[in-house]
Amino acid sequence: MNQPRATVEARGITVEFARGRKQPPFRALDSVDLDARPGEVTCLLGPNGSGKTTLMNVLTGLLAPTTGSLRVLGLDPASQRRELLRRIALVPQETSLYPELTARENLVFHARYYVMPAREQRARIEETLELVQLGSRASDRAGTFSGGMQRRLALGKALMMKPELLLLDEPTLGVDVQSREAIWTRIEEVAHEGRAVLLTTNYMEEAQRLGDHITIIDRGANIVRGSLTELTSQVPETKRAEVPPVSLQDVFLHFTGSGLRN
Numbered sequence: 209m210n211q212p213r214a215t216v217e218a219r220g221i222t223v224e225f226a227r228g229r230k231q232p233p234f235r236a237l238d239s240v241d242l243d244a245r246p247g248e249v250t251c252l253l254g255p256n257g258s259g260k261t262t263l264m265n266v267l268t269g270l271l272a273p274t275t276g277s278l279r280v281l282g283l284d285p286a287s288q289r290r291e292l293l294r295r296i297a298l299v300p301q302e303t304s305l306y307p308e309l310t311a312r313e314n315l316v317f318h319a320r321y322y323v324m325p326a327r328e329q330r331a332r333i334e335e336t337l338e339l340v341q342l343g344s345r346a347s348d349r350a351g352t353f354s355g356g357m358q359r360r361l362a363l364g365k366a367l368m369m370k371p372e373l374l375l376l377d378e379p380t381l382g383v384d385v386q387s388r389e390a391i392w393t394r395i396e397e398v399a400h401e402g403r404a405v406l407l408t409t410n411y412m413e414e415a416q417r418l419g420d421h422i423t424i425i426d427r428g429a430n431i432v433r434g435s436l437t438e439l440t441s442q443v444p445e446t447k448r449a450e451v452p453p454v455s456l457q458d459v460f461l462h463f464t465g466s467g468l469r470n
């Protein structure tokens with residue numbers, strides 16, 4: 209059977225940021241490869257500063273790579289950004305909401321902006337408010353919410369849509385355990401609906417739970433890529449802290465010689 213066409217196909221992505229005079233540029237990404245496929249959750253796992261957000265910015269056309277080739281939904285993000293943004297849903301690392309609008313109004317605005325069919329709007333918005341556990345706060349202004357509540361509302365905006373590609377930069381950072389479980393389940397459903405999901409995380413547990421495919425990066429470079437089984441099978445038994453299951457922590461330790469630095 210043919211593999212479905214990759215939704216994201218990034219090869220040899222290098223990003224350099226200019227620094228002050230007489231300083232060499234800073235290489236934030238060094239020849240990184242990444243794929244995301246329909247029906248799968250792909251997790252990009254790496255510690256702080258490893259280049260996850262930089263790669264997301266490249267995939268959404270916010271940042272042009274210094275070198276490398278890239279296709280997202282068959283498009284070139286740098287030159288076809290408008291069309292791309294219409295077809296993806298994105299939750300950036302920094303939460304963006306309208307603080308003066310209520311939780312429900314934020315979702316209504318988003319639904320209309322992305323032209324969700326009117327007959328579906330009401331039900332999907334109410335479902336989403338329940339999903340992110342903000343049903344009882346739906347009429348309160350988003351600006352009055354705690355950090356974790358704002359994060360949940362921002363996630364709700366993306367999870368409510370039916371994009372071909374869902375991009376989530378550290379989706380559950382600052383989200384409590386109860387809400388996290390519901391969000392994880394919804395992310396799995398999105399993939400089961402045949403969409404591609406690509407998320408960044410520095411939580412091993414999140415990658416282990418969700419990742420059909422896991423790419424580990426450190427200091428801007430690919431460390432290893434594959435399914436959880438493929439990754440863990442590469443760790444010799446003597447190096448495994450947990451038997452079974454072998455954890456991603458073991459994989460990370462094996463390939464980098466250090467733990468996931470945060």
Ligand SMILES: Nc1ncnc2c1ncn2[C@@H]1O[C@H](COP(=O)(O)OP(=O)(O)OP(=O)(O)O)[C@@H](O)[C@H]1O
Pocket residue numbers: 225234236254255256257258259260261262263301410
């Ligand atoms: N605009 C920029 N100019 C210069 N350096 C940058 C810029 N953006 C990112 N960097 C550097 O690139 C590296 C990767 O940053 P990035 O934000 O991609 O990391 P990250 O993996 O998303 O980290 P975190 O887990 O903290 O979100 C860091 O060393 C950062 O300082």
Ligand SMILES: [Mg+2]
Pocket residue numbers: 260261262301377
């Ligand atoms: Mg980041």
